[in-house]
Amino acid sequence: MYLPGADISGVWMGRDAGRRGEPQDVAFRFTVEGEVLKGKMFGDEFDLPITDGSLSGDQVRFTVTTRNYYSGSKTVFIYTGTVKDGEMELSRERVPNPDDKGTNRAGPSKTTLKLKRIT
Secondary structure, eight states, rough: OOOOOOOOOEEEEEEEEOSOOOOEEEEEEEEETTTEEEEEEEESSSSEEEEEEEETTTTEEEEEEEOOOTOOOOEEEEEEEEETTTEEEEEEEEOOTTTTTTTTTOHHHHHHEEEEEEE
């Protein structure tokens, strides 16, 4: 059964834990076509495409992949969450990378973000 998604098209902002745990500003620009969610994630030093995005009712899910400039290694983050009363709460989970070898260089594997629409 198809549930029309919440209207989340536009720009949403919040704060995220950076690599060393310091808060950093983060923004997402979303567009929605049916159940397909597209857009970009913007941070202090990057802009990254959203992939595998979906929106069903108030449930949001998408993936963002980062690439280490020096080593070329990739880190995949899966975002899942809900939209309610003009706010979005997302859980960000880092997909384990075989190159991690037990280190936690990329920060905590799971964090929560709260976003507000600005446009």
